[in-house]
Amino acid sequence: MITKAPARKPLLLAPMEGLLDFVLRDVLTRVGGVDRCVSEFIRVTGSLLPDKVFLRYLPELRNGGRTLAGVPVRAQLLGSDPVSMAENAARLAALGPEGIDLNFGCPARTVNRHGGGAALLREPEVIAAVVAAVRRAVPAHLPVSAKMRLGYDDAGRARECAQAMEQGGACELVVHARTKADGYRPPAYWERIPEIREAVAIPVVANGEIWTVADALRCRGVSGCDALMLGRGMVADPGLALAIRAQDVGQGAFALPWAALLPQLARFWQLVCEDLEPRQRAGRLKQWLNLLRRRYPEAQRAFDEVRVMTEQRAIGAWVARAVELAATAGGRAPAGPAA
Known part of the structure; x- marks a missing residue:
């Protein structure tokens, strides 16, 4: 059957x-x-x-x-x-x-x-x-x-x-x-x-x-x-x-870890810098980190660090460092269901 x-x-x-x-x-x-x-x-x-x-x-x-x-x-x-x-x-x-x-x-x-x-x-x-x-x-x-x-x-x-x-x-x-x-x-x-x-x-x-x-x-x-x-x-x-x-689909619980999200955060920052006006860029990243705090404890620390930054170069360096540290720690996304 x-x-x-x-x-x-x-x-x-x-x-x-x-x-x-x-x-x-x-x-x-x-x-x-x-x-x-x-x-x-x-x-x-x-x-x-x-x-x-x-x-x-x-x-x-x-x-x-x-x-x-x-x-x-x-x-x-x-x-x-x-x-x-x-x-x-x-x-x-x-x-x-x-x-x-x-x-x-x-x-x-x-x-x-x-x-x-x-x-x-x-x-x-x-x-x-x-x-x-x-x-x-x-x-x-x-x-x-x-x-x-x-x-x-x-x-x-x-x-x-x-x-x-x-x-x-x-x-x-x-x-x-x-x-x-x-x-x-x-x-x-x-x-x-x-x-x-x-x-x-x-x-x-x-x-x-x-x-x-x-x-x-x-x-x-x-x-x-x-x-x-x-x-x-x-x-x-x-x-x-x-x-x-x-x-x-009956696969049980799934959670996207912070380390696996960080490359997407870097992609977000790249697009913000490419497509939005300079005065909007820092605010958009802070806006997203602010909401991410609901789900990720790590986002609170990230938000606290980025909140005081205003220069694009400094924020870009912070993003690159965060991704590098996550990669060094071996953070990977678990296999999820078919998208």
């Missing part, structure tokens, strides 16, 4: 403005376990954006819409005008992204004040119009998905908003299980996702407060979603997707 292998449960890498950009996408997909990424949102305010804007947010468009590790990247657009969104989606589609995602979840005041992001969760009819316009504007083979929160002030219209996205032609829906009013404060209300799943026939992906394997398993159980989107949890623990994957 031939035993059918269990279906792979998708793990997506979240878009996070100012944090999870193309630099971290490159590094985290090199670690492995991620099936698909979504870019930071590209804001559409009425004008037709030039190609250089799309390429700035998604340099992966020069690599067939994939990270250098081969993971596809879906481009995210944010806006409220159906015509402008459609025109920009058509231009973006010509550059070859894996698909187009629409942002109906950003809680930023500036975005919401101009009617974008989570503000549209008060207007399901506008959501439907935006999704439908984008769906008509791009080739039929190109996926159009959407990301939403539970609502603006409350979750009273969550089902209605999800149905508007489906009716507009979205093929997949990611639900960040908090309202705009909740911001990023824990907890995430995974228990509200089943009613959204019941309201639509398209796949639903659960998102929010998934920091550990235990969180991922609990989220799946509560939400009923096999597919998960990982955000800050993956940034804080770059081995999280591989650890979840190990559980899925």
Whole structure:
């Protein structure tokens, strides 16, 4: 008898403005376990954006819409005008992204004040119009998905908003299980996702407060979603997707050691220095080390050392020395499940 292998449960890498950009996408997909990424949102305010804007947010468009590790990247657009969104989606589609995602979840005041992001969760009819316009504007083979929160002030219209996205032609829906009013404060209300799943026939992906394997398993159980989107949890623990994957295939616990992460930290610093302005570089490394402290005790010591540095040369020397010391100590990554 031939035993059918269990279906792979998708793990997506979240878009996070100012944090999870193309630099971290490159590094985290090199670690492995991620099936698909979504870019930071590209804001559409009425004008037709030039190609250089799309390429700035998604340099992966020069690599067939994939990270250098081969993971596809879906481009995210944010806006409220159906015509402008459609025109920009058509231009973006010509550059070859894996698909187009629409942002109906950003809680930023500036975005919401101009009617974008989570503000549209008060207007399901506008959501439907935006999704439908984008769906008509791009080739039929190109996926159009959407990301939403539970609502603006409350979750009273969550089902209605999800149905508007489906009716507009979205093929997949990611639900960040908090309202705009909740911001990023824990907890995430995974228990509200089943009613959204019941309201639509398209796949639903659960998102929010998934920091550990235990969180991922609990989220799946509560939400009923096999597919998960990982955000800050993956940034804080770059081995999280591989650890979840190990559980899925029955390989037991998996942990990415600090010594094995250090070469990726060096890769991150290299990309930061190549692609970001000098004034941004030190801050980006400190930002990542700050989150890594949640998972790695060694990151606390690293953060304390780097925090007082401002010169690129000094930070580069620190990174090179840390990698060299780890290599000398023989730090290697354990074998993980298939990415």
